[in-house]
Amino acid sequence: MSAIQVEKLTQRFGAVAAVDDVWLDIADGEFMVLLGPSGCGKSTLLRMIAGLLPPTEGRVLIDGVDVTHAPPQGRDLAMVFQSYALYPHLSVARNIGFPLRARDMPKRAIEAKVADVAAALDLAALLDRRPRELSGGQRQRVALGRALVRDPGAFLMDEPLSNLDAKLRAGTRAELSALHDRLGATFVYVTHDQIEAMTMATRIALLNNGRLEQVGTPEQVYDEPASTFVAEFLGTPPMNLLDVTLRSGVATAPGVTVRLDLPDRDLILGVRPEHLQLTTGDEAMLRGHVTRVENLGSEEVAICAVGAATVRVRARRPIGPRAGDTVALRADRFHLHLFHPETGRRLV
């Protein structure tokens, strides 16, 4: 298994820095998820790690060895793409065994290895089929099998679940996590899906505009977002963010009164929808009215107008107030997040 280090990695396409000065240490056996919105540079970063794209600047090290200029096949990595890239005219068995035939492994040994991998991925009954005779989930498993059969030092995956429907994706997430636990292999996994990241990652690297915003465990990035970007990217609905002015220990804005024992300044106050509670007492921090209630099944989201801002509250159904009702809301102090008004970086 392999540890991967990325130092100062940069990729410029003309004037655009698709990846900009990224430093990242991926430990041996880690499940590192590269997360971010479309166009933030995730795939470009992965392609540079894989050796498919030479960096404009910076280095890639695998187990301490500089491989920046090594070809993909010299890196002992296996890549799984969104498109699966299976050979349509070959059977499942031959697709899985392909990398071993390319290495001139004896036929018997290939068959044994393919059988092992097929058993692990529940593909044993499908070995004679062609890719077109498989479901999306089965094709995805074959692509994974072709990567697995090589026993690589690390697996690099670019949105491998994005062609699957929601139900199959949930099941495959669990399978991938179990596979990671069983193999103890290093996974580097690209997605824009926060649920995939939160459920599978040992750590998440969140990218924005080619730059790393935060690297941390799912709990760290959710509970202590380093910036308003991270705060809004993770969570459904995302964190509420309010521009407030702090004077003499009270942060205010229209409809907002929050006691904060800090020096005078402007700041952005953040609070997650699930951390807001309805209150009737003097401890109200936010006052406004409900504009709409959305039913999520077991929970509801009340969308509230607080001054000119929109604040969302999430709680078990029925949440109580309906459209048109006035509401007063509070949160515990440790659930309040404070950010710099211009840079959006976390303050405390």
Ligand code: ATP
């Ligand atoms: P997605 O989730 O949509 O695949 P991504 O985060 O993987 O997005 P990249 O594919 O890495 O993003 O692209 C990052 C930026 O670099 C984008 O603005 C993209 O348009 C640009 N880009 C990527 N490849 C090239 C290229 N070969 N030439 C020019 N620009 C490129």
